Amino acid sequence: MRFIRQVMVITAKDLRAEMRTKEAINASFAFAIVVLLILSFAFEPTEDTTREISGGLLWIVFLFAGTLILNRSFARELPNDCLDALIAAPVPGAALFLGKGLANFVLIFAVEIVALPVFGIFYNVRWARQFWALILVMVLGTWGLTAIGTVFGALTVNIRLREVMLPLLVYPIMIPILLGAMKLSTELVAGQPISGDLMVWLKLLFGFDIIFTALSLVLMDTVLLG
Amino acid sequence: MSAAAVDCAGVWKFYGDYPALRDISLTVPPGRCLALIGRNGAGKTTLLRMLAGYSKPGRGQVTIFGKSPRETDTRQRIGFIGHGIAVYDELSAIENLRLFARLYGLPDPERSASEWLERTGLERVRDGLVREFSRGMRQRLAVARAFLHGPSLLLLDEPFTALDDRAIAVLQTVLRDALAAGRTVVMSTHQLREAMDLATNVALLNHGRLAFQGERTEEMVKDPGWVYAQYGES
Amino acid sequence: MRQKVMFVMLALAMILLVRNLYTISMLPDEVNQGQIFRIIFFHLPAAIAAMLGSAVALVASVMFLWKRNFKYDALAVAVTEVGLAFLAVNLVTGSIWAHVIWGVWWAWDPRLTSALICWILYAGYLILRQSLEEPTQRATFAAVYSIFAFTDVPIVYFSIRWWRTIHPQPVFFSKNGSFPPDWSRALLINMVAIFLLYALLTMVRLRQEQTQREIDYLRRTVHAI
Numbered sequence: 001m002r003f004i005r006q007v008m009v010i011t012a013k014d015l016r017a018e019m020r021t022k023e024a025i026n027a028s029f030a031f032a033i034v035v036l037l038i039l040s041f042a043f044e045p046t047e048d049t050t051r052e053i054s055g056g057l058l059w060i061v062f063l064f065a066g067t068l069i070l071n072r073s074f075a076r077e078l079p080n081d082c083l084d085a086l087i088a089a090p091v092p093g094a095a096l097f098l099g100k101g102l103a104n105f106v107l108i109f110a111v112e113i114v115a116l117p118v119f120g121i122f123y124n125v126r127w128a129r130q131f132w133a134l135i136l137v138m139v140l141g142t143w144g145l146t147a148i149g150t151v152f153g154a155l156t157v158n159i160r161l162r163e164v165m166l167p168l169l170v171y172p173i174m175i176p177i178l179l180g181a182m183k184l185s186t187e188l189v190a191g192q193p194i195s196g197d198l199m200v201w202l203k204l205l206f207g208f209d210i211i212f213t214a215l216s217l218v219l220m221d222t223v224l225l226g
Numbered sequence: 227m228s229a230a231a232v233d234c235a236g237v238w239k240f241y242g243d244y245p246a247l248r249d250i251s252l253t254v255p256p257g258r259c260l261a262l263i264g265r266n267g268a269g270k271t272t273l274l275r276m277l278a279g280y281s282k283p284g285r286g287q288v289t290i291f292g293k294s295p296r297e298t299d300t301r302q303r304i305g306f307i308g309h310g311i312a313v314y315d316e317l318s319a320i321e322n323l324r325l326f327a328r329l330y331g332l333p334d335p336e337r338s339a340s341e342w343l344e345r346t347g348l349e350r351v352r353d354g355l356v357r358e359f360s361r362g363m364r365q366r367l368a369v370a371r372a373f374l375h376g377p378s379l380l381l382l383d384e385p386f387t388a389l390d391d392r393a394i395a396v397l398q399t400v401l402r403d404a405l406a407a408g409r410t411v412v413m414s415t416h417q418l419r420e421a422m423d424l425a426t427n428v429a430l431l432n433h434g435r436l437a438f439q440g441e442r443t444e445e446m447v448k449d450p451g452w453v454y455a456q457y458g459e460s
Numbered sequence: 461m462r463q464k465v466m467f468v469m470l471a472l473a474m475i476l477l478v479r480n481l482y483t484i485s486m487l488p489d490e491v492n493q494g495q496i497f498r499i500i501f502f503h504l505p506a507a508i509a510a511m512l513g514s515a516v517a518l519v520a521s522v523m524f525l526w527k528r529n530f531k532y533d534a535l536a537v538a539v540t541e542v543g544l545a546f547l548a549v550n551l552v553t554g555s556i557w558a559h560v561i562w563g564v565w566w567a568w569d570p571r572l573t574s575a576l577i578c579w580i581l582y583a584g585y586l587i588l589r590q591s592l593e594e595p596t597q598r599a600t601f602a603a604v605y606s607i608f609a610f611t612d613v614p615i616v617y618f619s620i621r622w623w624r625t626i627h628p629q630p631v632f633f634s635k636n637g638s639f640p641p642d643w644s645r646a647l648l649i650n651m652v653a654i655f656l657l658y659a660l661l662t663m664v665r666l667r668q669e670q671t672q673r674e675i676d677y678l679r680r681t682v683h684a685i
Contacts, residue, residue: 002331009328013317020316020355081310085371088278089329090301148608155601159591169588169605172580173612176619183623200622208615215611219604222525225280225296241594244677 006091010099015106017076024072025107032065032115036122050123055186057123059178061115062138063145066108067167070149073104074157083157093221101150101216108142129191137188140205141181144212148173151216154223180204229292231256231379231410232277236286239272239434246272248434250286254412254427256378259405261421261442262414263453264431270414271309273431274383277412278306290379302330305377307385311368315357319348319367322356323374330375342370346396362390369397373404380404382413386420394420418450430457462663469660476653483646496560501647503553505654506546507575511613513543513658514578517585518610521603530673533599536606537589538665540582542658547579570621577616581609595676 018024039057043049077083086096120127127134152170156162180201187198194202232254239247247269254260264270275281276288279295293300313322320339327335343349346366356364372380385397401411401424415421422428428446429439430453438457445452484498516539524532554572559565566572588605592598 005331006329009325013314013325016321017314017316079310079315081308081312082314084280084306084308084310085312085326086329087280088301088304088306089326090298090331091329092298151604151608155604159588161591165588165591169584172577172584173608175577176612176615179619179623204615204619204622211611211615212608215608219607222600223604225282241596244681 003092003095006095007099007102010086010091010096011102011106014073014076014100014103018072018103018107024069025111028065028068028107028111029114031068032061032111033118035061035064036115036119040122045123047124050125051190052186054119054123054125054127054189055182055184058115058119058185058189059141059182061119062108062112062142063171063174063178065111065115066142066145066149069104069107069111070146070153070170071163071166073100073150074153075162078157087224093224094217096224097150097154097216097220100153101146104150105143105146108146109138112138112142125189127189130188130193133194134185134188137181137184137202137205140202140209141177141185144177144181144205144209145174147209147213147216151220151223154220177205177208180208229289230254231258231291232260232412233289233292234273234277234283234286235289237273237276237283237288238285239269239276239281240284245284246434247276247283250434250436252429252436252439254410256291256410257405257408258426259401259411259424260413260427260429261418261425262412262429262431263416263418263421264414265458267433268431269434270431271383272434274306274381274412274414275308278304278381302375303378305372305375305380307368307372307380307382309383311364311371313356313364313367313371316355318353318355319343319359319370320352322367323370326371326374332375338374342374345400346370347392361388362393365389365393366396369393369400373400378409380409380411380413382411384414384416386415386417398424422447422450428453430454432458462667466660466663469656473653473656473660476649476656480646480649480653483649487643487646496557499553499557501650502654503550503557504647505651506550506553507571508651509654509658510543510547510550510575510578512655513539513546514582514610514613517543517606521606521610524599524603525607530595530599533603534666534669534673535662536603537586538662538669540585540606541665542661544579544582544586545661546654546658547575547582550575551579568624570617570624573620573624574613574617577620578613581612585609595673 036057039060043053074083077086116127119125148170149166152166156166156169159165183201184194184198184205188194192198230253232252234250234252237247237250237252238245250273262270262273272281276283277290277295279290279301282288288295290300291303295301295304313319314325317325320343323339323342324335327338332338340349340352343352346369348363348366348370351359351363356367359367369385372382380401386394389397398420405411405424411424413421422442425442427440428442430437438453449455480501484501487498517536520532520536520539523529524536551572554575555565558567558572585602585606589598589602592601
């Protein structure tokens with residue numbers, strides 16, 4: 001189907017361009033490590049404290065590192081007016097959203113996968129006891145951040161102080177998904193499976209992702225054309 | 227009866243409450259080449275971008291081949307060159323063209339891309355990254371990108387500005403070929419001489435109003451500034 | 461005509477409030493809280509008014525994107541600005557109450573936390589508007605933001621509530637406990653009064669927005685000459 005092909009073309013383009021320069025992903029990796037380091041000074045990493053805050057800590061790191069990548073996403077279309085060419089092409093806004101969203105997701109997820117073992121080392125935590133469940137939570141949580149971040153990346157691309165405006169606008173909207181992801185991650189890192197009370201958070205992640213992906217698909221054209 | 231390539235009917239464009247374009251009624255039959263002239267700030271870029279579908283009129287209607295410029299079919303038939311070259315610095319020439327060929331759904335993206343690299347004299351640098359290109363090369367690649375998908379309507383915003391000689395030659399050739407093949411061209415320009423060479427029609431914009439539109443005459447070719455003198459404000 | 465309506469609303473709201481103040485002060489002190497319980501008569505209506513305001517902003521934003529009529533944009537910004545003020549009242553009264561009752565200036569209970577997040581979302585809306593000069597773009601982007609933000613409000617509310625119920629907490633008094641009947645009446649009257657005030661302030665802001673647009677138009681016309 002042409003739509004899917006267009007999405008793949010855009011995703012491939014973003015990833016190829018990023019791999020050539022590696023600007024955003026290197027900065028994001030480095031930032032994740034630095035934040036992990038600094039947070040370790042914020043408290044005494046005893047086993048109990050670490051266990052309580054592990055989910056929160058991880059998602060703070062993921063959020064900050066991810067923001068760097070989300071900021072870059074539409075900013076990379078500005079030089080040479082490439083965004084004009086994308087808008088003029090017979091590509092539906094939804095395809096552009098999915099194409100860029102998937103590319104962002106891949107990049108952010110890559111940073112997260114690297115940050116996890118570093119977290120384990122710095123804080124002396126065995127985090128892989130519920131590995132696949134944790135990966136599921138990371139996928140759902142990261143997609144929620146990515147969906148909102150991609151739409152608002154397009155919205156803020158021409159605003160002055162874009163690097164400040166993007167986090168300022170999206171972080172409050174992301175609170176529910178961060179909350180759910182943090183709660184689930186804390187339990188999963190501690191080795192607890194998802195059950196009973198925790199299911200409600202998983203449902204929240206699914207629901208959030210569905211609602212905001214749908215909204216983004218519908219509103220992307222409006223954001224691009226202004 | 228075939229639809230006009232471009233038809234503006236009573237078009238106004240507002241920024242907030244301020245009209246940048248006032249009551250523009252303009253028709254370009256298919257196969258013509260319209261030179262859109264006017265001082266800076268007259269509204270040429272605004273009008274061209276509206277024809278390309280980047281913005282909507284506040285009042286009135288713009289139709290391209292009888293349909294809205296934003297419809298997928300119409301977008302397929304429009305080629306636009308704005309102020310930027312709209313190709314990616316981090317990709318190579320062939321990668322850029324391949325990308326756009328695929329986005330436009332061309333049946334053989336590789337062949338179309340290679341063909342246009344040749345036509346713009348860039349086949350020797352096909353694998354070179356755009357960021358390493360000279361200015362003229364970048365502009366030729368921009369031309370390749372805009373013409374790649376065989377658009378029926380070409381919208382060019384000051385295409386001759388700051389081109390080197392080779393790029394000018396390439397653009398003129400490509401435009402002549404397109405016109406010979408029955409395509410339509412609308413270009414805004416300061417370079418009156420190059421424009422009058424190719425143009426079949428001329429329109430003058432003045433403070434957002436269409437001060438003149440009509441066919442190119444001998445007078446205009448002989449003295450490119452004639453239209454300004456007759457219809458423009460000083 | 462509009463001015464008269466506004467004056468009538470103002471008069472009505474003032475009468476209700478003043479009379480209600482008397483009623484409220486006559487109520488017997490609440491068993492657990494003493495004097496301070498009276499703050500709920502302002503705290504709760506302000507919150508409800510502000511939340512309703514966000515629903516109005518959401519609808520206005522959708523209408524703007526659909527019809528592209530700027531009066532919807534004016535409504536959205538008016539309602540949000542007034543909502544910002546009312547939510548601030550809500551947060552401050554909540555904070556005062558918390559300090560009197562528990563000795564802390566802030567408590568992470570579901571309602572206060574949701575109100576705080578809602579306030580931040582409103583503020584984001586206004587900051588976004590401030591960074592966009594061109595009126596059509598400003599209205600469009602603000603509308604998109606408010607659709608995202610205010611769709612989020614109920615989700616935020618529920619997620620914070622789950623967060624707070626799943627985690628055992630020192631039990632705060634339930635603000636919706638059982639209201640004695642003489643409270644309900646006073647509360648209702650205050651709600652009407654405060655809703656009237658909200659609507660009134662929105663209308664004032666709407667008028668100001670219209671004037672501002674006229675000024676902008678004149679300014680641009682002058683610059684073009």
